[in-house]
Amino acid sequence: VIRCSSALTPQLKSTLDKVITSNKVVLFMKGTKEFPQCGFSNTVVQILKSLNAPFETINILENELLRQGLKEYSNWPTFPQLYIDGEFFGGCDITIEAYQSGELQEVLEKAMCS
Amino acid sequence: MGVTKEQVESSLKAKLNPSHIEIIDTSGGCGASFAIEIVSEQFEGKRLLERHRMVNAALEEEMKEIHALSIKKAVTPEQWNQQQQQSNKSDAASA
Numbered sequence: 598v599i600r601c602s603s604a605l606t607p608q609l610k611s612t613l614d615k616v617i618t619s620n621k622v623v624l625f626m627k628g629t630k631e632f633p634q635c636g637f638s639n640t641v642v643q644i645l646k647s648l649n650a651p652f653e654t655i656n657i658l659e660n661e662l663l664r665q666g667l668k669e670y671s672n673w674p675t676f677p678q679l680y681i682d683g684e685f686f687g688g689c690d691i692t693i694e695a696y697q698s699g700e701l702q703e704v705l706e707k708a709m710c711s
Numbered sequence: 712m713g714v715t716k717e718q719v720e721s722s723l724k725a726k727l728n729p730s731h732i733e734i735i736d737t738s739g740g741c742g743a744s745f746a747i748e749i750v751s752e753q754f755e756g757k758r759l760l761e762r763h764r765m766v767n768a769a770l771e772e773e774m775k776e777i778h779a780l781s782i783k784k785a786v787t788p789e790q791w792n793q794q795q796q797q798s799n800k801s802d803a804a805s806a
Contacts (some may be wrong), residue, residue, distance in 0.1 A: 637779065674767050674774045687760050690782050694759065 613670050617680045621708045622652035625667055626677040630654040635657030637689040638677040644696045650705045682708040714743040721725040727751045733741050733799035745752070750791040754777040759785065 616646065617623055622645065628634030630642050630652070647651050657664040659678055664676075671678050671685045678688045681704055695701035713784060715734050731750040738744040747766065754762045762785035767774065774780070786794070 633734065636782075674771075675780060684759075687763065691759055691763060 599659050603669060604662055605669040606666070609662065609666045610670065613667070616655070618683045620653045620680075621682060622650055622705065623658050623680045624652055624654045624677055625680075626654050627656070627658050629656050634658060635676075637675075640678045640689055641679060644692060644701070647700055648696075650707060650709070681705065682711060714773045716745065719747075719770060719773055719777075721744055722773060723747070723749060723766070723769050727753050727765065731791060737779070742778040743773075743776055745777065746781040746783050748784040749782070750784075750786055750788055750789060753786055753788045 623629070623635060624638075624641060624645065626633065626635070626638035626641065628638055630646075633639035633642050642654070643664075657667065667676075667678060668674055673685065673688060675688055677689055677692075679688070679692055684700075686704065687695070695704070716734050720732060720734050721748065723729060723734075727749065729751045731748070733748040736744070737744040737746050752779050753765065757765070765783050766782050766785060767780075768782070770777070
């Protein structure tokens, strides 16, 4: 596949590297944790709140370049996107399933103690 | 030009050779939006994140038009059979 243009510039990539490594839990979402603007994003916000996990949110609706670049960075086509301990954890469905199985709590606890 | 349920189904069938697949149109008129249950041997030995990535990759073209995609299940035939048996049991218990 030949890609003629990429939204993921080297600058954006290094910015994203910094954002996800300087916060234990980062959620790239539609809206903010105070005002989610999509049901899927809201679901993940509510899950993180219910687990009392401190987390940062970044509103991808405010920056189209960020939105496109992140899809490449994560190799994930949709939002929300949850990062834990510098690693992509998943989107909404994966987060729900991991929440139900208890795996999310384990991963979060591990991240908080590391 | 939207994406139809049939297009989503045929792409997934071609790329993941599922033994069972169910696609539910959840758009309610606001645009292409689907929920998917898929059973495939190709998920064997793969973590959930990897399985979802395989589904996303199989729908790379369609994703440009899809507004929302929910992968409810991405399981192996073995897991699927176990889940079916369990739900049959609980159906019998509640009957």
